[in-house]
Amino acid sequence: MAKRTFSIGGVHPNDSKISRECRIEPLPIPPTVYISLSQHIGAPAKPIVAVGDKVKVGQPIAEPGGFVSAFIHSSVSGTVKSIGPRKDLAGNNQMTVEIAVEGDEWLDGIDTSDTLVTDIPEDSKAILEKIRLGGVVGLGGATFPTHVKLSPPPGSKCEMLIINGCECEPYLTSDFRTLLEKGEQVVVGAAILKQVLGGVPCTIGIEENKPEAIEHINKVIADLKKVSSKFDGISVMSLKKRYPQGGEKQLIDAVMHRQVGSGGLPISVGAVVQNVATALAVYDAVQKNKPIIDNSITVTGECFPKQANLLVRVGTPLSYIIDYLGGVPESASKIISGGPMMGKAIANLDAATLKGTSALLFLTADQTARGEASACIRCGRCADACPMGLEPFLLNKLWKADNLEALEKNAVQDCIECGCCLYSCPANIPLLDMIRMAKADVMKEIRARAAAAKAAAEAAKK
Amino acid sequence: MSQTIIWTIAIITVLGLVLALVLYLVAEKFKVVEDPRIDEVEKVMPGANCGGCGFAGCRAFAEAAVKAPNLDNNYCPVGGNEVMSKVASILGYEVKEKAPMVAVVRCNGTCEARPKINDYEGYPSCKVKASLYSGDTGCSFGCLGCGDCVAACKFGALSMDPVTGLPVVDEEKCTACGACTKACPKSLIELRLKGPRGMRMYVSCRNQDKGPAAKKACASACIGCGICAKTCTHDAIVVENNIAYIDSSKCKLCRECEAMCPTGAIHSVNFPKPLDKDAVKARIQERQKRAREKAAAEAAAAKAAAEAAAVKPVENNVKEEK
Numbered sequence: 001m002a003k004r005t006f007s008i009g010g011v012h013p014n015d016s017k018i019s020r021e022c023r024i025e026p027l028p029i030p031p032t033v034y035i036s037l038s039q040h041i042g043a044p045a046k047p048i049v050a051v052g053d054k055v056k057v058g059q060p061i062a063e064p065g066g067f068v069s070a071f072i073h074s075s076v077s078g079t080v081k082s083i084g085p086r087k088d089l090a091g092n093n094q095m096t097v098e099i100a101v102e103g104d105e106w107l108d109g110i111d112t113s114d115t116l117v118t119d120i121p122e123d124s125k126a127i128l129e130k131i132r133l134g135g136v137v138g139l140g141g142a143t144f145p146t147h148v149k150l151s152p153p154p155g156s157k158c159e160m161l162i163i164n165g166c167e168c169e170p171y172l173t174s175d176f177r178t179l180l181e182k183g184e185q186v187v188v189g190a191a192i193l194k195q196v197l198g199g200v201p202c203t204i205g206i207e208e209n210k211p212e213a214i215e216h217i218n219k220v221i222a223d224l225k226k227v228s229s230k231f232d233g234i235s236v237m238s239l240k241k242r243y244p245q246g247g248e249k250q251l252i253d254a255v256m257h258r259q260v261g262s263g264g265l266p267i268s269v270g271a272v273v274q275n276v277a278t279a280l281a282v283y284d285a286v287q288k289n290k291p292i293i294d295n296s297i298t299v300t301g302e303c304f305p306k307q308a309n310l311l312v313r314v315g316t317p318l319s320y321i322i323d324y325l326g327g328v329p330e331s332a333s334k335i336i337s338g339g340p341m342m343g344k345a346i347a348n349l350d351a352a353t354l355k356g357t358s359a360l361l362f363l364t365a366d367q368t369a370r371g372e373a374s375a376c377i378r379c380g381r382c383a384d385a386c387p388m389g390l391e392p393f394l395l396n397k398l399w400k401a402d403n404l405e406a407l408e409k410n411a412v413q414d415c416i417e418c419g420c421c422l423y424s425c426p427a428n429i430p431l432l433d434m435i436r437m438a439k440a441d442v443m444k445e446i447r448a449r450a451a452a453a454k455a456a457a458e459a460a461k462k
Numbered sequence: 463m464s465q466t467i468i469w470t471i472a473i474i475t476v477l478g479l480v481l482a483l484v485l486y487l488v489a490e491k492f493k494v495v496e497d498p499r500i501d502e503v504e505k506v507m508p509g510a511n512c513g514g515c516g517f518a519g520c521r522a523f524a525e526a527a528v529k530a531p532n533l534d535n536n537y538c539p540v541g542g543n544e545v546m547s548k549v550a551s552i553l554g555y556e557v558k559e560k561a562p563m564v565a566v567v568r569c570n571g572t573c574e575a576r577p578k579i580n581d582y583e584g585y586p587s588c589k590v591k592a593s594l595y596s597g598d599t600g601c602s603f604g605c606l607g608c609g610d611c612v613a614a615c616k617f618g619a620l621s622m623d624p625v626t627g628l629p630v631v632d633e634e635k636c637t638a639c640g641a642c643t644k645a646c647p648k649s650l651i652e653l654r655l656k657g658p659r660g661m662r663m664y665v666s667c668r669n670q671d672k673g674p675a676a677k678k679a680c681a682s683a684c685i686g687c688g689i690c691a692k693t694c695t696h697d698a699i700v701v702e703n704n705i706a707y708i709d710s711s712k713c714k715l716c717r718e719c720e721a722m723c724p725t726g727a728i729h730s731v732n733f734p735k736p737l738d739k740d741a742v743k744a745r746i747q748e749r750q751k752r753a754r755e756k757a758a759a760e761a762a763a764a765k766a767a768a769e770a771a772a773v774k775p776v777e778n779n780v781k782e783e784k
Contacts, residue, residue, distance in 0.1 A: 091596030093671075244782055334583075347580050347595045370583060430585040 003208060005240035006250040007259075011420045013243055013341065015209055016170045019300040019307035026294075026311040027324060029101055029402045033076050034086055035061065035100040037095040037267055042068030042135040042145050047097060050254070053080045058107040058291055060135075061097055070145040072097075075293040075313035089337055089351035090344065096352070099315070108289050116184050117287040120230045124196045126152045127286055131196075134285025135292050135355075140164055140246065140275030141342065143356040146282065149274075150196050152267045158197045159270030162255050163190050163279055165206040165213065166239065166246035169339025172359050174296040175276045178403045179206070179213040182280055183220040185285035189279030190231050192286050197272055201233040202263035203255050204276075206207070207241045211306030212237050243341060244418040248273045250387050262411050277358075292355050301329040301362030312353055321360065333365035340367075341419045354402040371428035382421035388414045392421035392431040399438035404445055412438050413446065500524045506548040507541060512616050514539045516637025533557050539653075540617075540637040547766030562656040563638035565619070565631045567652045568598035569605040570666040570727065572626035573691055576601055576680040582701055593648035603669045605629070605650055614645035633660060663720065665690075667727045670703045677725070678700040684727040691720035693746055719744055 001334070038044040049055060055074040064074040078101040085093035103176030106112055121127055132147040152158055167175040179186060187204075194202045206214050217236050224231040239245055239254050249260045251273055258269040266273055274282075284290040292314065299308045299321060302371065304323045318337075322328055328335070328349075336343040338358055346360075382392035390411060398407045415435050424431040497780070503524035511519035514586060516536050517526055527536045538545050541738035550557035576599045582591055588610040596602035607627045611689045612620045615653050619635035620642060622628070627643075633656075644652045650668055665684055669676040671683035686704030708719070720728045721742035730737065 061782070087596070087602075089595070091600075091602050092604070347598075368583065373585075430590070433585045433587075433590045437589060440593065 003238060003240040004257075006245060006253040006387060007257075009385050009420060010242040010244065010250070011385050011423050012241070013170050013423065016239065016302075017170070017173050017176070017209070018302065019173045019309060021300050022307050022309045023176070024174070024181055024296050024309045024311050025203055027313070027316065027321060029076055029104060029313055030316050030320040031101055032081070032317075033099050033313060034096045034101065034317065035072060035075065035315035036086075036088060036352065036354055037062050037072060037097065039072060039143060039314070039354040039356065040070045041142055041185050042066060042070075044095060045072045047071055047083050047095070049074075049080050049083075049097065051080050051082055054078070055080060055099060056105050056107040058110045058289075058293055060133075060291070061099075064145075068145055068148055070137050071133060071291065072145075073135055073291040073293055073314075074099060075315050076101045076103040080248045086350060087336040087348050088348045088419065089348055091347045097315075112290070118188055118193050118224065118227050120188070120195055120228070121286065122195075124198075127192060127196050130197065130286045130289070131276040131282055132290075133291070134281070136278065136281045136285050138275060139277035139281060139295060139356055139358070140248075141272075141338070144170070145355075146278055148272070149272065150193070150201060152197075154274070156267045157270060158200050158267060158272050158347060160198055160256060160272075161190065161194050161200055161202040162251055162271055163193075163202060163204040163276060164173045164246055164248075164251055164273055165204055165210075165217075165276045166251060167210070167276075168207060168241070168243045169341055169343075169359075170243075171300050171361050172182040172298050172339050173300070174298045174309050174358055176210050176213055178276055178296060179210070180216055182329070183213075183216050184224070185283045186276055186279045187217065187220050187224055187231065187234060188287065189281070189283035190234055190274075191224075192282055193272075193274055193279060194234070196281065197229070199233070202235070204236045204254050205239050205245075205251055207245060208238050209241045244387055244416070244420065247387060247416050247418060248379050249416070262414050269447060293353060294359065295353075297353065297357055298359040298361075299325055300359065301332065302367075303329050303364045304362040305329060312357075314355055315352045316362065317350060317352050318346065321353070322349065329362060331364050332362040334363045334368045336361040336363060338422070341423070342417065351404055352387065370430075372430050373429045376429055378426055379426060381424040381426065383425040386417060387420060388416060390415060392425075393429075395438055396429060396431050396434045399434045404438075404442055408442050408445070409439050413442050415439050466782065475480070497528050499528050502552050503527055503549050506545060506552070507538060508545060510540050510616060510637075510639075512540060512637070512639045512641060514637065514641065522753075528553060539563065539639050542637075564633055564636050564656045564662075565638060565640075565642055565651050565654040566654045566662075566664050567605070567611075567629050567631060567651055568664065568666050568668050569603075569628060569648075570682045571599065571601055571604040571680045572628060572682070573739065574626075575682040576604060588645075589647050601669055601671075601683065603671070604667075604680065606648065610645045610647070611642035611651055614641045616641065657710070657715070657732070661715055661730070662710060662732070663708055663715060663728060663730045664710070665706045665708055665727055666729045668705060670705050672704055676704065682726050684723075685725060687724065689722050689724065690728060692729060693718050693722045718742055722746060 045062035046065045047062045049061045056077045059074045060071050061074045064070055077101055078099045081098040081100050083097050085095035088094045125423055128147050136146040137143040138146055146294055190202050201295045203367055204217055214236055221234050237255055244250055244253060251264055252271045253259055260266055261268055279294050294313045297310050308325055334348045337346050363452050376393050386392055395412050417436055418431050424432055471719050504521050507520035509520055515523045519524040530536055533550060546557045578598050579600055580598050582598045586608045587608040588608040591606045591608055597606050606629050609622050611629050612622055617635050617637055619632045620629050623630050638653050639661050640653055642770055667684035669683045676683040676685050686701055688701045690706050691699040691701050696712055696714045698709045700707055720730050720737055721739045750760060
């Protein structure tokens with residue numbers, strides 16, 4: 001059978017996974033951590049500790065600030081030094097809790113042993129509550145609170161759970177290493193998610209450039225199936241390598257051959273997608289009572305002498321990680337948080353890691369040079385590359401004409417900002433920059449309209 | 463043969479007349495009555511179609527002005543009082559004279575005062591840059607320097623100064639249409655009163671960080687210390703969110719705040735003489751000293767009076783005890 005992939009668009013960047021042989025090593029705990037209170041999509045968390053409080057590893061330090069929000073836990077033990085604004089990696093102020101580290105004392109009740117717990121609790125509500133209390137958010141990039149995603153709106157039915165092990169961004173290897181080193185935990189995590197969603201079948205999607213991971217997970221599933229029937233229905237699907245396969249809607253298309261409509265949610269076609277790292281976090285939260293206090297981060301780049309996959313406590317300053325590995329190399333001109341396609345350039349190395357930080361990537365001036373933009377020759381490569389079926393060249397023109405109505409009609413709000421258009425444009429037109437702004441403006445318009453409609457409906461009620 | 467020609471001419475003529483009649487009737491029936499004053503108003507407008515008035519163009523302004531019951535909400539900043547008085551005379555309204563305004567850039571983070579901490583290599587547009595991150599200097603409120611305001615100005619009144627890296631407003635050309643204020647993603651440009659003979663004062667900073675952070679990012683930032691607000695005798699300065707703001711309608715242009723500002727964030731323009739900071743400072747300090755002494759004397763007097771008042775009841779008590 002031909003290997004599956006998503007049906008439209010996509011590009012084939014060189015995967016450059018040069019850190020794939022590096023085992024995940026724990027990074028020593030830094031002397032001070034800075035834990036941001038906006039580590040997820042949605043409302044920032046509200047601090048529940050005060051300056052001077054003693055905290056332990058895994059102790060909640062902030063509670064959700066709204067429905068779409070998450071708990072945040074202390075990743076170290078020590079004393080809260082300050083709670084206030086601190087610059088994040090883009091230089092914008094975020095509320096941050098600063099904790100001076102003293103020892104490494106864990107909160108009672110957290111199982112820190114390595115033993116694999118394969119008994120899966122029956123009660124879905126209890127599982128969801130544990131996920132919520134564990135501050136689990138989607139670690140595939142969007143950091144959407146997981147418990148919200150696992151509570152589908154009434155009337156919708158989940159038919160398949162997809163575990164996203166694509167890691168289609170070049171350079172990143174933390175999910176790959178997690179699959180290899182913690183495959184058992186990931187599969188148990190997947191089984192727990194499956195349980196919450198009502199025992200639906202589960203597919204772990206892995207791209208074909210990670211054959212070791214595919215083989216290992218297949219073995220793990222076979223072993224676990226002997227232990228309990230709870231693991232029936234979990235399977236691995238090897239996918240053709242193509243960027244952005246790890247995009248939620250692309251992965252659903254690849255695995256289920258179903259397309260999520262414009263503005264729709266994955267649940268509208270019966271799918272729930274969770275990342276490999278999220279499955280591991282779910283395992284930790286449910287089976288070990290361990291909230292998200294650390295995550296694995298790939299530190300890589302051709303110009304970086306020491307490739308590494310590190311297990312880093314949340315809130316570790318980026319400069320601490322880099323110094324541990326020997327400092328910023330001379331030839332690096334840009335440091336990116338995340339992969340080269342969707343990652344963000346770091347403007348401030350004093351910033352600290354977040355739950356969703358996946359990589360630190362060092363690129364040279366040559367690698368990041370932007371060619372001079374010239375006129376659009378209407379070759380249509382961007383439209384060919386767009387995995388959402390949009391026409392980037394048209395959106396660019398409409399944005400320049402400030403035509404928000406036409407932008408909305410052409411579904412600019414569906415853009416997933418994967419960067420395929422910019423990657424494929426032979427004229428070096430900054431398509432993504434323009435579309436991102438157009439999307440922001442259109443979303444603002446849509447939200448304003450929704451708010452106005454709501455207000456009107458309420459007024460009509462009265 | 464000749465008959466055919468005659469018939470043809472006759473039929474065409476009759477047809478023409480009938481159709482002309484139909485056209486006339488239709489035109490009469492669906493006639494759009496337009497106020498002739500709209501055209502008249504449009505004629506006196508500057509015709510820049512800049513949108514500074516809040517309407518799509520001069521024609522849209524003229525339509526709105528004719529419809530409105532007065533001219534309170536409709537004002538053409540480009541034409542100013544001259545055009546508005548013409549509009550008023552056409553429409554028979556009264557026009558309230560407005561003091562002329564001018565665009566003012568409220569950032570003085572020059573390359574020297576506000577060193578770069580990283581290089582921006584993205585698309586050269588302030589709006590794009592602002593959507594990506596806080597900027598290439600330590601100040602996340604200051605000018606991004608890509609010149610969106612310059613591109614937005616239809617009158618050529620803005621230009622980037624290559625030395626300071628900041629936009630400069632040409633007062634002669636600026637019409638206060640407000641296009642630049644909307645183009646700046648950091649909202650740094652403000653329309654302020656032009657002031658008598660062009661003299662005006664303003665705080666050239668929008669940094670809302672606390673003092674030490676602001677100072678670290680930019681040597682000429684407003685640190686929100688509040689000295690200016692304490693110095694001002696006209697109640698024209700408020701400090702909110704660590705940033706001072708001078709209300710140009712209250713400011714009496716005494717320049718005392720400028721002399722006292724520790725970072726030089728308060729700017730004055732078009733004053734005939736340079737400010738003698740030390741003299742003004744000495745004068746203010748002398749005044750403040752006197753005020754303090756007076757206050758101390760008053761407090762002492764009040765205290766003495768209070769004591770005197772307090773002594774009596776004690777005497778009474780003593781008496782009662784006896």
